[in-house]
Amino acid sequence: AQSVTQPDIHITVSEGASLELRCNYSYGATPYLFWYVQSPGQGLQLLLKYFSGDTLVQGIKGFEAEFKRSQSSFNLRKPSVHWSDAAEYFCAVGADNQGGKLIFGQGTELSVKP
């Protein structure tokens, strides 16, 4: 069965430190991969997406993610975290045979220490 796993429920980093949020997926077809961010009381905002081509994709707010097919991973990174990055982050996967549906991970809550 298709699945998306975000192994870390909660991560705390210091402001200015680097960040990596993990995402692993299990999919039979070629996946389309997404990262979304949700601030408290808000909807989900698309950070970046991967469909094909260069496996390192750039997104908004200084985030990037790298697709590693051999590891079935799509980890999100940021070189220097800002206090405003504190939020919940969701990895999502779709595929041509899913009719446009996305499967979301359980989310990783990011806290930023001053």
Add this chain to the structure above:
Amino acid sequence: DAGVIQSPRHEVTEMGQEVTLRCKPISGHNSLFWYRQTMMRGLELLIYFNNNVPIDDSGMPEDRFSAKMPNASFSTLKIQPSEPRDSAVYFCASRTGTSGYEQYFGPGTRLTVT
């Protein structure tokens, strides 16, 4: 672009009452998704529509829930009768059918059933 619009933003109702949540997708988008988010179950897909036609309603929890999309610019999710366990944040999302699978989320409706 106004983005996905949801109303009301907050709804408090008593058990047994009918609740109707509304969504206006982004103009030109032809797929619409209803999600429910709770702490316990995370983000769950309830139902989605392509070109106003329900495609997959397997996530609708029970017959108390129903959704309609009478035209390309409006959808409703109705709960009748409501129960306390329906308390959650309900999100609507839309996407275009012509490029990728990224979905754009509305701000959500926070439903509290007492």
